Each structure stands twice: as C-alpha cells, then as structure tokens.
Amino acid sequence: MALSISISLYVVFLLIDFLLNSNAMQNYERNALPLITNRRYAGYIAMLNSIFLFFYLLNINDESKKHNIYYCSLLYIVNFSFLTWLGGRGAVFSFLISIILIMLAFIYLKNIALKSIIFLFILSVLSSIVSIPFSIFEWNGMHRFLIGFEDSASLDKFSSGRLSMWADTLVLILQQPFLGYGADAYRFLGPTGHYQPHNFVLQILLEFGLLGLLFLGAFFSSIVKKSIGKLIVNKDQNSILALILIISLFVHGLLDGTIYHAQPVMLLAILCAYAFVYNKAKF
Known part of the structure; x- marks a missing residue:
C-alpha cells in the first residue's frame, strides 16, 4: 500500500510541476519532465500498484476492509490513470493478464461478486478518462495503443x-x-x-x-x-x-x-x- 501512496504523491508532483512549468515540459527541455530519461520506468511500478489494488478491491467483501473502499478506490484511480497516461503497451497488457489470473483465482476460491467486478470496471473506465486531458505528448495516453494499426x-x-x-x-x-x-x-x-x-x-x-x-x-x-x-x-x-x-x-x-x-x-x-x-x- 505504501508504494501505491508513493506513486500517487509522485503523480501530484508531476501535475504541480506541469502547471508551473508547462512550456518547458511540452518543449522537452532537459529536466523539465522527470520521466524524460525513460518514461516507461514508472510503468511497472504503476502496473504492480494497480494489480495489488485491483486484488484488494475485488476482495473488499471482507468486512474488515470495507472501511478502506473509498481510500483504495482513489488510489486505484490515480495509479491506473497514471499507467494509462504513460502509454506503455507492455505494462497494460501485463495488467490485463494479471487481472484475468486474479479473477480466476477468486472464482476458484468462490470469493467473487458480480458487483465488485462491475465496480472495478467502472473505476478502470473512469481512470482512463481522467488521463485523457493530460495526454499532451505524442508518446503517451490511450491513443498510443493505436499506433501501428x-x-x-x-x-x-x-x-x-x-x-x-x-x-x-x-x-x-x-x-x-x-x-x-x-x-x-x-x-x-x-x-x-x-x-x-x-x-x-x-x-x-x-x-x-x-x-x-x-x-x-x-x-x-x-x-x-x-x-x-x-x-x-x-x-x-x-x-x-x-x-x-x-x-x-x-x-x-x-x-x-x-x-x-x-x-x-x-x-x-x-x-x-x-x-x-x-x-x-x-x-
């Protein structure tokens, strides 16, 4: 959970940095974009966080965890929207494979509810939409998944x-x-x-x-x-x-x-x- 919080704070930092230094970011000036050396490095961290939070929220039927649903949902939106924003196709593909495995495991455990799946689907769509206004580069955002088609x-x-x-x-x-x-x-x-x-x-x-x-x-x-x-x-x-x-x-x-x-x-x-x-x- 600490890693998810760290990435969320990092996303807030990126947003503030962009608002204060948008021209430098868009012109790719050195050190203007903290991810400029390799933008995909953050992808696997956002991917792991998203998988962990998906697993946690799918298991939210546990009464001891229900009080964390809003807090964890917000973390999931931030982490998954960041994953989408980064535009790493490998990370998104790995995330999709992982959630399939998670759901298969929960089906075996007989610990999965349709309402939880619908809830997570809505959160994922919302997260993707949230990333759209910030996808200002040619290398990031959902449109990058269509490159090569x-x-x-x-x-x-x-x-x-x-x-x-x-x-x-x-x-x-x-x-x-x-x-x-x-x-x-x-x-x-x-x-x-x-x-x-x-x-x-x-x-x-x-x-x-x-x-x-x-x-x-x-x-x-x-x-x-x-x-x-x-x-x-x-x-x-x-x-x-x-x-x-x-x-x-x-x-x-x-x-x-x-x-x-x-x-x-x-x-x-x-x-x-x-x-x-x-x-x-x-x-």
Whole structure:
C-alpha cells in the first residue's frame, strides 16, 4: 500500500510541476519532465500498484476492509490513470493478464461478486478518462495503443521494432546456445544499440545459454508449484497475490527490458523471497 501512496504523491508532483512549468515540459527541455530519461520506468511500478489494488478491491467483501473502499478506490484511480497516461503497451497488457489470473483465482476460491467486478470496471473506465486531458505528448495516453494499426504499417512497426530485435538476438543465441556470451552481452553484440533485447527469455539465453535458463526456470517453477499448491490446499490469498505480481513482471519482461533494470529486478527478488519463504514455512 505504501508504494501505491508513493506513486500517487509522485503523480501530484508531476501535475504541480506541469502547471508551473508547462512550456518547458511540452518543449522537452532537459529536466523539465522527470520521466524524460525513460518514461516507461514508472510503468511497472504503476502496473504492480494497480494489480495489488485491483486484488484488494475485488476482495473488499471482507468486512474488515470495507472501511478502506473509498481510500483504495482513489488510489486505484490515480495509479491506473497514471499507467494509462504513460502509454506503455507492455505494462497494460501485463495488467490485463494479471487481472484475468486474479479473477480466476477468486472464482476458484468462490470469493467473487458480480458487483465488485462491475465496480472495478467502472473505476478502470473512469481512470482512463481522467488521463485523457493530460495526454499532451505524442508518446503517451490511450491513443498510443493505436499506433501501428494503420493499414500500411508492418507488424514490426507495430511492435516498435521488437520483432527485428528478437530475430537478431536469436541468430546470436544459435551461434552459442549452451553457455551464452556472458552478462550484458547484448549491449556489446546487439546491432540496435540497446542494452537488452526487450525480452528476458532471449536475454537469459544470450547471456547464460540454455544452462542458465534451465537453472532459473527450475527456481521459478518451484515457486509457481508451491504457490498454486497453497491456493488449492489452504485457499491462501497472500501466496497467490505474490505469484501473480511475479508473473506480471515476467509478462512485462517478455515485451520490454523490465528484467534488465535494477529497480524491477529488486522488486522481483523481494516478491520471490516472500513467496519462497512464506510457502516453505506454511506449506
């Protein structure tokens, strides 16, 4: 919850900064826009917050939580509208996958109400509408999700060059598939000038080969297995929430450099540590 509040305060800061310095922001002057170095960095945080708040509000039938409904609804509107405003298609796609998993988990737990789904749908639509007046850049807002849908646009253009990047990475992987080229290999071998190939599976294969992918896959598979076991046996919600947040970062990492950057990797490590230790102690 603290992270959701932090992002909400950050959004307020951005709004005040824009009102006081709108010309500099719109002209892309250095340091005018706090997100100017990489606007997508905040996307995974807003995504995780939105998923957490969606989970919390869907479970608001719990009497002990009902007094927080207005407070958490406001936080959800701010965080989800910020997520929409940022225009990161990978983050929004990961959010959608995550809420599907959440609803499936709640259906299994028989702890889902139609009125809660309708309420969250209304909040999500409202959040998207709230972001529209502030979407003044060509890179942000809901209209960005339509970029690449033109009749003449190629699939590679729609993917912002991801397909070409992945194809080039796959060629490098096939040349040295078992042990890879070492950490940060794409930065030196990739032809695009990026630090990573915007897909964490290809990144691991390139850097550590099949051996590294199998090792990491075994670790995360154990977390998934134990978390699902906790849900089936003990109807445990905390474990499944941690798992869904982990999956959301992985889904985001299939389309972006999420698992490359230190901040999301730190959050991923915390979530994995929680899920692993919690499941080991309780299972």
